Amino acid sequence: MERKNRRGVGPDAPTRSRHCSKCKKTSRFVCSGKFRVNANGKHLDIWLIYRCERCNTTWNQEIFARVKPSRIDKELYQAFLDNDWETAKRYAGNNGGTRHEIQT
Ligand SMILES: [Zn+2]
DSSP: OOOOOOSOOOTTOOEEEEEETTTTEEEEEEEEEEEEEEEETTEEEEEEEEEETTTOOEEEEEEEEEEOGGGSOHHHHHHHHTTOHHHHHHHHTSOSTTGGGGGO
């Protein structure tokens, strides 16, 4: 079962400046547009993956940590599974302050 990611990472990829452990200095991390979803028993963890533009080291931006699957909108969850670019950009631009979204 393979899904196509029609909208690949474009020149509008969000970036984050942060310390890279491999470069040993502050580097620019570019949003890969890929989500990592970890279903761990009753909880879900979701990260958005970034890569250091110098050495390709990955950094995972936490989107949801230990949330109940029922608290996440089904369409949103599917967007995470599909690595939806629009969703990636939306969360990348959101400084981790996404928790309110699961209250709805
Ligand atoms: Zn690096």
